[in-house]
Amino acid sequence: MRQSAEISAPGKIAPLGDFTNALVNPDLPTPKGVIGPGGAKADKRFNVYRNNVTVGLVNALVDIFPAVHRLVGDAFFRKMARVYVQAERPRSPLLFEYGGTFPQFLEAFAPVKHLSYLADVARLERQWLDAFHAADSPVLEAQDLGAVNPEDLPQARFTRHPAAHVLRSSFAVVSIFSANRSGQSLADIDPDAAEDGLVSRPHHDVEVRQLPPGAAVFLTMLMDGETLGQAASQAADEAEDFDLATAISGMLEAGIFAGISINTNSKRETIHDQSD
Amino acid sequence: MTPSTSRANARIETRFNDSTVPARAGAGLKAEHVDAILQDDYRIGFLEVHAENYMGDGGAPHRALSAIRQNFPLCVHGVGLSIGSEKALDKAHLDRLKKVVERYEPGLVSEHLAWSTHDNSYYNDLLPVPYDQPTLDRVCDHIDQVQEVLGRKILLENPSTYLQFDHSTMSETDFIAQIARRTGCGLLLDINNVFVSATNQHYRPLTYLSEFPLEKVEEIHLAGHATDTDDDGRPLLIDAHDRPVDDAVWKLYDIVIGQMGPVPTLIEWDNDVPDWPVLRREALRADEILERRAGNYMLGSRHAAIC
Ligand SMILES: [Fe+2]
Numbered sequence: 107m108r109q110s111a112e113i114s115a116p117g118k119i120a121p122l123g124d125f126t127n128a129l130v131n132p133d134l135p136t137p138k139g140v141i142g143p144g145g146a147k148a149d150k151r152f153n154v155y156r157n158n159v160t161v162g163l164v165n166a167l168v169d170i171f172p173a174v175h176r177l178v179g180d181a182f183f184r185k186m187a188r189v190y191v192q193a194e195r196p197r198s199p200l201l202f203e204y205g206g207t208f209p210q211f212l213e214a215f216a217p218v219k220h221l222s223y224l225a226d227v228a229r230l231e232r233q234w235l236d237a238f239h240a241a242d243s244p245v246l247e248a249q250d251l252g253a254v255n256p257e258d259l260p261q262a263r264f265t266r267h268p269a270a271h272v273l274r275s276s277f278a279v280v281s282i283f284s285a286n287r288s289g290q291s292l293a294d295i296d297p298d299a300a301e302d303g304l305v306s307r308p309h310h311d312v313e314v315r316q317l318p319p320g321a322a323v324f325l326t327m328l329m330d331g332e333t334l335g336q337a338a339s340q341a342a343d344e345a346e347d348f349d350l351a352t353a354i355s356g357m358l359e360a361g362i363f364a365g366i367s368i369n370t371n372s373k374r375e376t377i378h379d380q381s382d
Numbered sequence: 383m384t385p386s387t388s389r390a391n392a393r394i395e396t397r398f399n400d401s402t403v404p405a406r407a408g409a410g411l412k413a414e415h416v417d418a419i420l421q422d423d424y425r426i427g428f429l430e431v432h433a434e435n436y437m438g439d440g441g442a443p444h445r446a447l448s449a450i451r452q453n454f455p456l457c458v459h460g461v462g463l464s465i466g467s468e469k470a471l472d473k474a475h476l477d478r479l480k481k482v483v484e485r486y487e488p489g490l491v492s493e494h495l496a497w498s499t500h501d502n503s504y505y506n507d508l509l510p511v512p513y514d515q516p517t518l519d520r521v522c523d524h525i526d527q528v529q530e531v532l533g534r535k536i537l538l539e540n541p542s543t544y545l546q547f548d549h550s551t552m553s554e555t556d557f558i559a560q561i562a563r564r565t566g567c568g569l570l571l572d573i574n575n576v577f578v579s580a581t582n583q584h585y586r587p588l589t590y591l592s593e594f595p596l597e598k599v600e601e602i603h604l605a606g607h608a609t610d611t612d613d614d615g616r617p618l619l620i621d622a623h624d625r626p627v628d629d630a631v632w633k634l635y636d637i638v639i640g641q642m643g644p645v646p647t648l649i650e651w652d653n654d655v656p657d658w659p660v661l662r663r664e665a666l667r668a669d670e671i672l673e674r675r676a677g678n679y680m681l682g683s684r685h686a687a688i689c
Contacts, residue, residue, distance in 0.1 A: 122468045125509070126500045139512075139548045143584040147613040151545040151582075154610070154620060158507040166506065195503035199434050199462025199475060239438030268439065310442065 128152070129159050130192050163191045163204070170205045171231045173286040174212070174224060186215060202239055205232060223277035223297045230283050230314065233271040233305045237312045240269035245308050245361035251354070258368045260335030264328045265365035269307035272317070272326050276300045280316040308361025315360060320348030325362060403428045403455045403489035403601070405644035405676075407668035409661050410651060416446045418658035420453060426665055428489070430457040430648050436486070437478045451486050457601065457648065458488040462504065465524045465538070466497035466511035476531050483532055490601055490646070492537035492570045493528070495521070495558065512547035513557040525565040537600055538562070539570040542578040542607075542621035554579070555593035562598045569595065572603035573638060574631050574650075578619040582612070587634055596642045604635060604668065605650035624653035626664055635668070639675040647672065 128134040136152040164187040168175050175183045190211050196204040209228040218224050245267055254262060273279065280303040281295045302322035304315045317325070324341035328334065341348045357363065406427025409415075419426060429450055436443055450456070460479055463471065483491055496508035511517050528536055540558060552560075562569055571594065580587040606625035612618040627635075627649065639645070649664040 122497070122500050126503065126505065129505060129509075140545050141548050142545060142612060142614075143582075145548065148545045150611070150613045151618065154544040154618070155507060155509060159505045162506040195505065197502055197504065198472075199464075199498065199504050199506075200437050200478075201434070201504075201506060202438060237441075239441050239443070241439035242441065242444070269441075307441065310445065 226275040226279040237269040243364045246363040262334045264363040266329040267364045270362040271305040273303040320345030403646045407665035428455040433460040456488040457490040460493040464499040513550040537568040537570040542575040568600040569598045571599045574605040602647045644672045
């Protein structure tokens with residue numbers, strides 16, 4: 107299925123690889139074989155494509171990370187995003203999936219070292235967009251849980267809703283994100299107060315919540331398929347004031363799960379299995 | 383996970399009523415316009431979406447497009463298939479396009495004569511191809527493959543270009559005409575692209591149009607462009623899609639419709655997107671020309687040949 111061999115007659119035709127390298131690297135010359143009408147010089151002409159590519163991808167990052175954009179300011183964000191675009195292009199034409207490694211980039215990017223919370227804000231924004239595009243699925247309702255024999259509850263396992271994400275942070279990531287997205291001041295927020303965040307889409311809209319102590323462990327374990335009993339005891343070990351009843355009502359309200367199953371030896375009961 | 387292909391193929395009845403795209407004005411769909419379009423007394427002829435924006439698994443984009451599709455004919459316009467690519471097409475992406483087409487049953491499906499992906503990197507722009515025999519063969523193979531996978535004809539759109547390749551051996555119109563003849567694909571004539579490329583490459587847009595196989599055109603695009611200058615200080619037009627359609631482009635459009643008769647006509651406005659009434663005004667202007675020319679056309683005054 108290799109179809110490219112015939113067009114790279116060496117010496118005459120510049121392969122597309124030269125074209126693409128020069129697209130994202132302004133230090134490289136205009137590729138060989140690229141001309142204006144009548145063989146005219148084409149540097150400015152080639153720059154149109156350079157500009158389209160870079161500005162297009164920078165704009166995509168502005169759209170994906172609006173809070174990070176506002177936190178550092180437009181001019182700075184665009185300069186920083188250009189550095190990222192040079193290092194990393196989208197892997198597919200689905201632009202809304204771009205920027206998965208942007209948080210790590212921010213952690214390593216020296217000019218924003220002092221904004222230690224920035225990478226986690228970017229992680230939350232990336233999760234927000236993943237939740238926005240996630241598959242539609244009914245959420246687990248209180249009556250689904252109520253239908254389970256109380257003796258079986260510790261053995262219950264849950265199916266993660268496609269839009270649900272937990273983010274554990276050493277910073278006030280939810281407060282910063284929420285204040286920023288609603289246009290409020292960050293003045294009263296202590297950025298170093300650790301917060302756990304929850305992203306979900308219980309109805310139509312993506313919602314972001316701050317989780318109470320222990321809930322992040324509890325929910326992460328359930329999302330990973332551990333039983334309710336295991337998750338509750340692990341959460342209680344981590345946070346003395348973990349409250350199981352609050353955690354369960356919170357997870358129902360936020361729509362973090364799509365189904366529940368009880369596996370007692372031979373019998374398996376499933377509600378809201380995604381296959382129906 | 384997904385419904386089996388055989389079942390999808392066996393489906394006889396369609397889920398949507400009007401799949402046929404009328405020879406009227408349409409608009410590129412923007413999320414912020416969905417409610418206004420659904421509530422407007424003016425019923426736009428059709429809407430067109432970029433396929434890639436609906437390749438996510440679910441959520442608000444699909445909810446909005448489903449509401450639109452229940453009320454309007456639809457065109458699906460791919461921007462990421464990279465038909466001009468040096469390498470094989472991305473099969474996963476082609477499957478995603480197929481899924482969108484099966485889900486929304488558009489009246490027309492189109493893609494670009496351009497490339498945008500190389501070595502697993504997506505450049506998010508419509509990059510130019512040389513007009514030579516190896517590229518022609520490859521583009522034809524790719525279009526054959528797309529039409530086979532989708533099980534339908536696609537339309538190929540003429541590009542806006544800013545440069546040439548010194549190894550091109552044929553004209554753009556010759557290149558496109560040969561593709562249409564060999565693959566049986568239809569054509570999407572973007573008249574703003576014609577005007578932009580003609581200005582940038584120093585030929586007359588009417589010459590280009592007289593050489594273009596208008597009989598294969600099933601849709602027209604109109605859009606606004608920006609003005610820059612080239613290396614020699616001459617005008618270099620940029621296909622910006624960020625403003626109203628230029629008067630010179632409206633004039634060409636009038637001539638083309640006079641020549642070929644009414645055809646579905648999309649107003650593209652993708653950057654600095656205005657409120658819906660501004661876009662609607664552009665659509666009304668196209669509707670007006672289509673109606674006027676439809677009258678002439680039916681009276682048999684099919685003289686005004688492009689020369
Ligand atoms: Fe177009």
